[in-house]
Amino acid sequence: MSNALEGIRVLDMTHVQSGPSATQVLAWLGADVVKVEAPTGDITRSQLRDVPDADSLYFTMLNCNKRSVTLNMKSERGKEIFTDLVRSSDVMVENFGPGAVDRMGFTWDRLQELNPRLIYASIKGFGEGPYTHYKAYEVVAQAMGGSMSTTGFADGPPLATGAQIGDSGTGIHTVAGILAALVQRTTTGRGQRVTVAMQHAVLNLCRVKLRDQQRLSHGPLAEYPNDEFGDEVPRSGNASGGGQPGWAVRCKPGGPNDWVYVIVQPTGWAPISELIGRPELAEDPEWATPQARLSKLDKMFQMIEEWSINLDKWEVLAQLNAHNVPCGPILSTKEIIEDASLADNNMIVTVDHPQRGSFKTVGCPIKLSDSPVKVDSSPLLGAHNEDVYRRELGIDADEYAQLKSNGVI
Numbered sequence: 001m002s003n004a005l006e007g008i009r010v011l012d013m014t015h016v017q018s019g020p021s022a023t024q025v026l027a028w029l030g031a032d033v034v035k036v037e038a039p040t041g042d043i044t045r046s047q048l049r050d051v052p053d054a055d056s057l058y059f060t061m062l063n064c065n066k067r068s069v070t071l072n073m074k075s076e077r078g079k080e081i082f083t084d085l086v087r088s089s090d091v092m093v094e095n096f097g098p099g100a101v102d103r104m105g106f107t108w109d110r111l112q113e114l115n116p117r118l119i120y121a122s123i124k125g126f127g128e129g130p131y132t133h134y135k136a137y138e139v140v141a142q143a144m145g146g147s148m149s150t151t152g153f154a155d156g157p158p159l160a161t162g163a164q165i166g167d168s169g170t171g172i173h174t175v176a177g178i179l180a181a182l183v184q185r186t187t188t189g190r191g192q193r194v195t196v197a198m199q200h201a202v203l204n205l206c207r208v209k210l211r212d213q214q215r216l217s218h219g220p221l222a223e224y225p226n227d228e229f230g231d232e233v234p235r236s237g238n239a240s241g242g243g244q245p246g247w248a249v250r251c252k253p254g255g256p257n258d259w260v261y262v263i264v265q266p267t268g269w270a271p272i273s274e275l276i277g278r279p280e281l282a283e284d285p286e287w288a289t290p291q292a293r294l295s296k297l298d299k300m301f302q303m304i305e306e307w308s309i310n311l312d313k314w315e316v317l318a319q320l321n322a323h324n325v326p327c328g329p330i331l332s333t334k335e336i337i338e339d340a341s342l343a344d345n346n347m348i349v350t351v352d353h354p355q356r357g358s359f360k361t362v363g364c365p366i367k368l369s370d371s372p373v374k375v376d377s378s379p380l381l382g383a384h385n386e387d388v389y390r391r392e393l394g395i396d397a398d399e400y401a402q403l404k405s406n407g408v409i
Contacts, residue, residue, distance in 0.1 A: 003030020004371045008182065010034065011089040012066060015042045017138070017164065018123045018198060019095030020062040021171030026091070026178065027065035028364040028373045034388060035063060036085070039070045039407060041381040054355035060378040061361045064351065068379035069388045070409045073104050077408045082106070084393050086114045090191075091178055095123040098132055108193055119181040121194035123170055136198050141166030145202025150209045152235040154226050159235075170201040208241050209233050222294050245290075245297050248330065249305040251313040257335070260316045262304060263326040266290050271323035276307035349375045385409055 005026060012023040012035040020035075020042075027033040035042075044058040072078040086092065092111070094101055101107075101122075111120055125136020131144070139160045142148050152159035163169075177194035185191060203210075212221055212233045220229045223245060224236045238261070240246030246263040264272060266289075270282040281287040293300050308316045313329040320327045331339070337360055342348045346363040353359055354377070364373040389395045389409065403409045 002371065004368055005029045005031035008032065008091065009089045011036060011085055011092040013092060013094040013096070013101070014123075015095065016044055017062060017167035018170045018174075019093055020044075021164075021168040022121070022123070022174040022178070023066065023093050024062055024064055025171065025175045025364070025366070026093075028375070029366070029368075030371060031091070033066040034085070034089075034384070035066045035068045035379065036071050036082070037068060037381060039072055039382075039409065041070070045381065051356050055353070055378065055380070057359060060351075060353060060356070060359055063378035064361060065376045066379055067384035067388065068381055069385050070382040072408050075406075075408050077403065077406075079105060081389070081393065081395075081403075081408070083114060085388075086111060086118065088392070089115070089118060090182070091119045091121065093121045093123075093174070093178070097135070098124060112191070116190055117185060118191040119178055119185065119194060120191065121174055121178050121181075121196075123174055124195065124197045126199050127197045131199070136166075138164055138166040138198075141170070141198035141202045145199045146206035146209050147202050150206065150233055150235060153237045154235050156235070165202050165205050166198045169205055170196055170198045173201045173204065225297055244326075245293070245300075247297070247301040249301060249308045249316075251308050251311060251316050251329075253312070254309070257330045257332040258313055259330040260308060260313050260320070261328050261330065262301070262308075262320065264293070264300065265326065268323070268325045269293070272304065272320075272325060275319055275323065276303055278303065346373070346375075351375055351377050353377045354380060382409065 008026075008031040010023055010026050010031045010033040012019070012033050014020050014023055014035075015037075023033050023035070042059060042063070044062070045055045047056055048058045049056045071081060073082060086106070108120060111118055124132075125134055125141065126132055126144075134140075139148070142160050142165060143158070145166070147161060147165060148158040151161055174194065174196045177196060181192050181194055215221060216229060216231065216233065221233075223239065223243070224234065225239050225247075226234045226236055228234075238246070238248045240263060244263050244265050246261060248259045248261045251258045251260055269288070269290075273279055273281040273287070286292055287300075311319070317327060317329050336342060337348055339348065347365065348360055349363040350358050350360055361375065363375055366373075386400070389403070390397070390400055395403070
């Protein structure tokens, strides 16, 4: 079976998380991703190390299925070699600070001259405007994209989400842009510029909160558990954010993740009232309709919790599912990494690494029927210098040795 992106060469000028998460997806989908690193390597190779003198999990889990070459972009010969790489690539991806690639001498105009078919993708913190030159990090993007102000409880501080929506969320948006540009190139023959800002990607993932911001002008948001509403969307704890009310209820033995998230659909109320030992509430006009329950959601979930607290979360899950009530246990990171079904779905995969032995990583969430993804190890620093420079660019043995001794590679 062939891979979806077979024959597509990606020049990966990315580092840390947002860019590498995008190019890793392209590599999983079959592109030949050549990661170009400074001779000292991507900074995350040594960040948050858990095994001495080995690439960190931070690096290995974002750079599977890629090749690595080293190149000193500050040297003249390095720039010439980079020029050859640009000419032989279909896509280039970078997530440096604004203007960094331009300062290296590779403006979009110059890149187009070198290779008119090149798709040049950039991940930035912000769009054009007053924030353009601000430094962006994961939680900065969450702060400025609408996520933090709407996450947490009304009486608590704004909270970051554990999901990396600023970095990896932007990476996925970037993949969509690159794939669209590759499709368009088949008709135009031309590459184009793809730009995604982290703030914009987070905002796209927070659209329901912007929906609610506009609904506020017509009065309080009935499906929110909050008592008071000002002129901005409040933090609403674990409220579902959708048309059907949901909340997390405690289970025994009461540990930090002994909770189940329960959604009460109109059809779910009768079986729930039966399960919690209050069957009369299915007929009681005070409780029987979604409208009647809306003003006392806190009391409703409290009654469900008085039942769930006597059972462990897997028993609660089994009983609710037997009655078709939508719910999900809160899974800890330990439960997830040990989950057999996630392993069976190739979402938790074990990868062999030449320095670390084996490590676990997240598999490809995009499943293609004709192109199953095999997750391979991340590359050691410069592991593919010889392949790329000698065999593919045709640099002879003498010059190759010289490039090494002069610190160009």
